[in-house]
Amino acid sequence: MKAKHTTTVQSCQRLAEGVYDLRLVYETDPGEVLPGQFVGVYSKDSARRLPRPISIAGYDPKGKVLRLVFRVVGAGTEEFSHLKAGDQVDVLGILGNRYDLPALSGKKVLLLGGGIGAPPMLCLAKALHSLPGTEVTAVLGYRTNDLFLADEFEEVSKVVIATDDGTAGFHGNVVEAVRAQNLPADVICACGPLPMLRGVKALAEERRVPCFLSLEERMACGVGACLGCVTKTTKVDAHSHVKNARICTEGPVFNAEDVEI
Amino acid sequence: MENTNTKVDLSVNIAGVTFQNPVMTASGTFGSGMEYSDFVDLNRLGAVVTKGVSNVPWEGNPTPRVTEVTGGMLNAIGLQNPGVEVFVERDLKFLENYKTRVIVNVCGHTEDEYLAVVERLQDEKRVDMLEINVSCPNVKQGAMAFGVDPKALYDITRKIRAVAKQPVIMKLTPNVTSIRETAKAAEDGGADAVSLINTITGMKIDVERQKFVLANKTGGMSGPAIHPVAVRMVYEAAQTVQIPIIGMGGISTWQDAVEMMLAGASAIAVGAENFHNPNATMEVLSGIEDYARRHHVAHISDIVGAVHQ
Numbered sequence: 001m002k003a004k005h006t007t008t009v010q011s012c013q014r015l016a017e018g019v020y021d022l023r024l025v026y027e028t029d030p031g032e033v034l035p036g037q038f039v040g041v042y043s044k045d046s047a048r049r050l051p052r053p054i055s056i057a058g059y060d061p062k063g064k065v066l067r068l069v070f071r072v073v074g075a076g077t078e079e080f081s082h083l084k085a086g087d088q089v090d091v092l093g094i095l096g097n098r099y100d101l102p103a104l105s106g107k108k109v110l111l112l113g114g115g116i117g118a119p120p121m122l123c124l125a126k127a128l129h130s131l132p133g134t135e136v137t138a139v140l141g142y143r144t145n146d147l148f149l150a151d152e153f154e155e156v157s158k159v160v161i162a163t164d165d166g167t168a169g170f171h172g173n174v175v176e177a178v179r180a181q182n183l184p185a186d187v188i189c190a191c192g193p194l195p196m197l198r199g200v201k202a203l204a205e206e207r208r209v210p211c212f213l214s215l216e217e218r219m220a221c222g223v224g225a226c227l228g229c230v231t232k233t234t235k236v237d238a239h240s241h242v243k244n245a246r247i248c249t250e251g252p253v254f255n256a257e258d259v260e261i
Numbered sequence: 262m263e264n265t266n267t268k269v270d271l272s273v274n275i276a277g278v279t280f281q282n283p284v285m286t287a288s289g290t291f292g293s294g295m296e297y298s299d300f301v302d303l304n305r306l307g308a309v310v311t312k313g314v315s316n317v318p319w320e321g322n323p324t325p326r327v328t329e330v331t332g333g334m335l336n337a338i339g340l341q342n343p344g345v346e347v348f349v350e351r352d353l354k355f356l357e358n359y360k361t362r363v364i365v366n367v368c369g370h371t372e373d374e375y376l377a378v379v380e381r382l383q384d385e386k387r388v389d390m391l392e393i394n395v396s397c398p399n400v401k402q403g404a405m406a407f408g409v410d411p412k413a414l415y416d417i418t419r420k421i422r423a424v425a426k427q428p429v430i431m432k433l434t435p436n437v438t439s440i441r442e443t444a445k446a447a448e449d450g451g452a453d454a455v456s457l458i459n460t461i462t463g464m465k466i467d468v469e470r471q472k473f474v475l476a477n478k479t480g481g482m483s484g485p486a487i488h489p490v491a492v493r494m495v496y497e498a499a500q501t502v503q504i505p506i507i508g509m510g511g512i513s514t515w516q517d518a519v520e521m522m523l524a525g526a527s528a529i530a531v532g533a534e535n536f537h538n539p540n541a542t543m544e545v546l547s548g549i550e551d552y553a554r555r556h557h558v559a560h561i562s563d564i565v566g567a568v569h570q
Contacts, residue, residue, distance in 0.1 A: 047331045
């Protein structure tokens with residue numbers, strides 16, 4: 001059941017330039033939390049009305065601690081970056097669908113995370129790590145050698161680094177890195193900027209492997225009512241009855257074959 | 262000492278339809294209630310006003326469709342909807358499980374398209390009223406074009422009134438020079454009620470990219486920042502027409518709702534605030550009830566238009 005929860009900040013730490021690691025403790029159980037899902041985080045400023053959709057980087061059900069790793073992109077996320085332990089934050093959700101873990105189990109899974117697309121892939125990498133026979137390789141793309149979260153990926157998967165400026169790992173983007181190193185995959189999962197996801201979709205089509213993408217879009221309600229955050233779909237969507245699906249509800253995780261991006 | 266146990270009659274009557282309380286949802290912000298039923302007991306709403314429905318499915322606009330602005334938001338959804346057949350089969354069926362009133366918002370590009378939906382809904386028992394959307398600023402053809410021209414508004418109101426079996430609410434746009442003129446045109450055309458305001462046309466430009474934020478360039482502004490504009494327009498419409506008014510525009514608190522009723526609205530709708538607070542309708546409702554008790558108002562309808570005296 002979706003709800004607006006009050007949470008308490010456990011910590012908020014800077015991980016890299018403009019990237020923060022926020023831990024929020026729920027008072028009441030938010031229910032099951034699975035890789036791919038997101039929450040809407042509310043600002044305390046009454047002039048900022050809409051919840052900010054932020055993907056889930058991790059969740060500890062014992063302490064009810066939600067982990068969000070986000071980049072400062074505007075006034076709302078700037079505000080969140082200054083949160084201190086003990087502050088109260090209103091959070092909408094858990095929202096959205098999730099990665100189909102049984103479908104990934106026992107496979108060679110390639111996880112592609114571009115920039116701030118890496119955090120939800122970490123949540124997925126950790127979940128896949130516990131599934132027997134599942135081989136996970138994470139390909140992480142960064143602008144520079146400010147390699148946030150890479151060390152945590154290394155604990156649960158093989159890691160390939162790609163940087164835009166060539167200061168660490170492969171000089172280029174994640175898709176180029178996969179091609180250059182001919183990394184094997186039975187299935188690909190990816191989150192990152194739209195141009196990257198287009199490249200990933202093309203890569204999966206060439207290799208004829210299943211591919212799942214975490215999409216993002218400007219959102220308002222976050223719960224499927226306003227139809228603000230749609231993506232174009234290849235077939236008529238079962239809910240909308242047009243070729244548009246709600247990223248907040250039918251997504252954010254889509255089979256790459258089903259979306260036109 | 263105030264007697265806090267006094268029973269307040271929260272019911273309101275609009276064009277012969279009784280609503281258990283004056284709190285409704287603004288069209289387009291609440292789907293058909295399904296998406297908010299985790300947050301709100303729909304049985305407690307005065308009415309669910311559904312998202313606009315057209316005769317055939319509409320794709321809506323490209324994205325980005327929404328963006329935040331100070332004290333509100335802009336949207337240019339473009340009335341994406343699955344069309345009236347799916348709406349009847351799925352959304353109306355869903356609403357059969359609830360005792361709230363149902364107001365169906367109707368949209369179209371042409372008079373014939375509006376009339377097709379109105380005809381299709383004629384015998385649907387779950388439809389208590391129709392709200393005709395002649396005020397959406399995000400559709401290139403139709404919609405607001407009917408709402409800004411008093412003559413066109415009068416004509417379409419007459420035609421719809423002749424076909425509709427349910428009472429007809431004309432939803433008015435604030436993007437006009439005189440809301441008095443358009444409210445009067447709707448009344449003269451036979452509207453049973455008017456609702457106002459729809460969103461105010463706005464624009465946001467990304468200064469770093471030097472591009473429009475919304476794919477549609479313009480969008481309709483909603484949220485608390487537009488509330489004073491809505492109150493003023495409800496007040497002016499109430500001075501001008503005899504038919505009931507449903508007031509909306511930036512209502513985020515019970516105070517905003519009461520203000521709107523004092524200005525002349527018989528009922529009110531909560532819109533974009535649902536995105537900020539999914540429980541907003543229920544908080545507004547209990548606030549209105551407390552207000553009535555504190556002010557010794559036996560019937561909430563007694564405060565409607567109180568500032569006009």
